[in-house]
Amino acid sequence: MTNLATFLVDSAASRGDHIAVRHDGTTLTYAQLNEASARVAALLSARGLRPGDRVALTMPNVPLFPVLYYAVLRAGGVVVPMNPLLKAREVAFTLRDCGARIALASPLFADEVAKACAETGTVCLLTEPGTFEDMLPACEPMPGIVDRSGDDPALILYTSGTTGTPKGAELSHFNLTTNTATTAGTLLQVGPDDVLFGGLPLFHAFGQTCALNTAVAAGATLTLLPRFEPRRALEIMARDGVTVFLGVPTMYAALLHAEFPEGFDAARLRLAVSGGSALPVEVLHGFERRFGATVLEGYGLSETSPVAAFNHPGRPRKAGSIGVPIRGAEMKLVAEDGGPVPPGEVGEIAIRGENVMTGYWNRPEATAEAIRDGWFHSGDLARVDEDGFYFIVDRKKDLIIRGGYNVYPREIEEVLYEHPAVAEAAVVGVPDAVHGEEVAAVITLRPGADATAEEIRDHVRERVAAYKYPRIVTFTDELPKGPTGKILKREIVVTGP
Structure with missing residues (x-):
């Protein structure tokens, strides 16, 4: 069996009393997170969810997100995370495109989701405080986890649609479990005593794999921030003793220029990870000087689960580089005609390996265009040096x-x-x-x-x-x-x- 929810069950069995998720004064231990997800899984099954059914999830970075996320997975469903800021028309497109049976939504964003569900005929479950929780005690926790094979879809992540209508990248349980295990064990080297910063949106691949799933796989703590604000981020880093900060370049630039709160202390911070886009070298060095933690840059896309390359800890690092391919992934540069690129020249990054999606949901032509001869063509331009380090030059379309x-x-x-x-x-x-x-x-x-x-x-x-x-x-x-x-x-x- 290869079900991504196994990470939660295993950590609950070994570290049940350890805090899994924190959001200000609210905490969930691994035992509590595991039981809550099992009860929601039972509720979803009672509402007609069957293995392989898609469930849309519209939720900010709060403890209920992982409860619902793992509940869908353990019930055998496919999670379709959505940006809470989408309007009804955009939500309806996603619901219709993926054929979602159920939509789970925070009451903060209920209006737009409810409108979309009424249009598409999707069952809408609003997680109203005092209502949703009242349904759970009547649901006996689902025993065990629904058996899923490695090739079965676990997640559909919709791309931003910069070149047309959004496409759903279909990621399998195998894609996500292997990418999570590599991120936790090899790249971030996370252990149970680590505290990961959860300011990246959990509906995004970076936040899900590198923050949520990595923390759960390692039995560590994830401390959440629903909306990034530099001073609040600094307060959380100090209050919770964050050891691993994960962010995108604009977050690093904001923290670099933010005033420290009185008595600020981030002595436990040992590692900072940047992804999403290129981190300016000046910002990287400035952050390291100010916070005394190593910044490691990586690279990936929704279509690659997401991590494909990284500056590995304990090895030589090159500032400005996205590093080298991770375990289980291969990378190469290709010319416009698909042929090889001479050494030192710019080419498009192509990736193959256990992290590459199975395809775009119901888009065979788009899948065939993106994945050719087993290689996913990223649309990103790069150079590779004599040591095998890749340097992003730009997006092909930029x-x-x-x-x-x-x-x-x-x-x-x-x-x-x-x-x-x-x-x-x-x-x-x-x-x-x-x-x-x-x-x-x-x-x-x-x-x-x-x-x-x-x-x-x-x-x-x-x-x-x-x-x-x-x-x-x-x-x-x-x-x-x-x-x-x-x-x-x-x-x-x-x-x-």
């Missing part, structure tokens, strides 16, 4: 071609982050009648800092080739971000000079 020359936004962003006034930066291409595309930089400044567009241009022009520096520089109070804090370049609108 590449700017100015006057026939390739400009990789990440390279320019790295230079922008070296300017003392820059807090966050995004480089995008703008249509241009002469050069085809022009390079534009959109910047937020650090609190109290000041800089002009000309100063920013000069700073970059002195450090890169003439065709690369941004002719267009604009300032904004805030860059658009997705649910994980990743900067959404597709929502940045910049007009020409």
Whole structure:
């Protein structure tokens, strides 16, 4: 049997009294989490859930999320996590596309989910306090776990849909159990005494595998933060003795510039992990100096469970690199025609191994386009050095071609982050009648800092080739971000000079 929920059952058996999940004053031990999930599993089965049925889950980072998540899995269902900020039209699309039998939703987001369920005919169970809990005592805990094979789907993660309607990446129990085991044992080396920071959205692959499932597999504690705010994050790190911080680059930049609360102490912090997008080297070094913890960068996608590459602990690390392929995964660079890439040249990352999804749900053509000859084509451009370390250059679709020359936004962003006034930066291409595309930089400044567009241009022009520096520089109070804090370049609108 390969059921992802086995991690919870095993940890409950060995460390039942240990705190599994914490959210401010609310805690659940492993025994409590295990029993609650077993009761919800029984409730879902009584409502008609059968092995293989899809269950949509709309819930913020609160202790009820893991209760429901593992309940669906142990009942043999397939979890379909959804961003709580989706509107009814978007929720309905997902429910209809995956054929969800049941939708579980927090009352905080009940209106949009209920509207969508009414449209699609999906059974909607709202987790109302004092109502949902009242149903559980009448449900005898489900004995054991429904048997699932490694190839059976455990999770459907919908991509952001930047190139069209969202697609559901179907991840099997084998995909997730192996990726979790590798992350917990080899990459983060998590033990029962560790406390993991749970500020990444749990409906996202990064938060699920690297925070929730990794913590549960190791019998560690996950301390939750429903909405990332730097000062609150610092308070939680100190209060709960966080040992492993997991975040995306914008979180690191925010913590780097945040004022420490009075008496702040993060002495237990031993490791920080960054993923989701490229972490500027200046931010990496600045965080390490300020917090005294090693930052290790990794790489992955929803389609790869998500971890595919990592700067492994105890081995040489290269700042700015996503590291090397993890155990059970292979990576290579391919040219536009699918052929090999000469050493030192830029190519698209292709991945194969036990972490790669089985395909996109009900999208055979999209699956065939993404997975060719067993290799998943990521859409990310990179270089690989003589030691096998990969360096992300950019998203294939973010590449700017100015006057026939390739400009990789990440390279320019790295230079922008070296300017003392820059807090966050995004480089995008703008249509241009002469050069085809022009390079534009959109910047937020650090609190109290000041800089002009000309100063920013000069700073970059002195450090890169003439065709690369941004002719267009604009300032904004805030860059658009997705649910994980990743900067959404597709929502940045910049007009020409």
